[in-house]
Amino acid sequence: MNEATPRQRKKILVVSAHPEPRSLNAALTTFAVEHLRAAGHEVRVSDLYAMKWKAAVDADDFPDHPADRQLGVMAASERSTLAGRLAPDIAAEQEKVRWSDAVILQFPMWWFSVPAILKGWIDRVFTSGFGYGPEVPPPYSEGALAGRRALLSATMGARESAFSDRGIHGRLADVLHPVQHGLFWFTGMAPLEPFAVYDANELPQDRFTAAKQAYGQRLDGLFTDEPVPFRSLVGGDYGRDMRLLPGAESPGTAGLDLHVHPQA
Template structure:
């Protein structure tokens, strides 16, 4: 029996973004769903391409917004969220997030970011008043969508060494910082270390079996692995301008690493 099977039943939302249903990303999403269900967890999926997800945020997201008024997105989203008058497709995805104990984003890395359809899901679903905003604790803390967890499962065409400290693409942790810190941690989703597959454009079919074993281990520890230890905004490490205080910065750290709490 796996460690995952011994854990209490949890709810997991898998959001996948790839236009080809026979792709590696689709196979990884299907495998994750099957593995988690076999361990006793409940799983829901949002296959954004299959859903024909509307990627662009616009006034149609807020059906009661007066047509003769300028669209101030934050205000309009906040009012529509508070009044329960968001577009039904947004409301359905928010309900899935609230239902979940963990969310997995499955996607290929395109131009150092998520595919546009997934960015549109983020833009439209994480509304002001739902994932952040009035009546909630400050961002980058334990409020918002806590105590849910978040895992990015990402495929790359590039070689793994190219996403290293001397790699031409930069460190993977820096490339994913906007997702891990700017989305997950901003809304208090506890960000886990990513699951990554490299060289996927040239990968032979027999690479999927060992990858499944590695991914299964990550899924078995979805609710027990330690999250990335980002600092909390309200923990005394930042000033009123949200700047890290000089005396708490760990020696010899720079860039995004300064926002990590020392381990141990």
């Protein structure tokens, strides 16, 4: 691995979500931080459990919201975001995202999704006026957070075949679609193919070594690998009703694959 030149040096935010500091996820977080720093990049870490991150959105997130007024979360978050009056922990995480050239989410897959604490980070940090809403560019395009790369690094107890096209759990791309497409691409970030460690409940040293080697290669390609080629909302593929126009897909394409460019 060659050290990055000044022009190539990037800023990377790693968000880690596992309660055990001796876990595989913690080890992968440590590896990623050390690997990226050794390559000359600047890295910040948000360890959500160590931070005791508050997961639930409530009125305390918006200090200026009147106590006697009904809480409409989207409207309140937009007012507070645009006024610079969000709760300090939210504002600090938004500053990290703005600072970054790439965001990496490291987590164990629990019940086919991210842990609640990471979902709460998403819910609270990506406010209206920051990640979406009428005051920022349209979603599913080069939107509010355009110019950033995004990578999911997930561990799961199931074997890889269970997340295949005929696997009982469904394709990994479909399971992670709400984050890949519904968070990253919705806000304008370019998501890469996820990195996954399967059968992770009991990982012998040889497989951990192999996993680190594979993860290192993905980290080396963080800014050069092609992102998932999701269609843009403003690229002419969708009608005013936000439905894909007839004939835009290749014959036989169905489901979530409709929203990926067919040339991919």
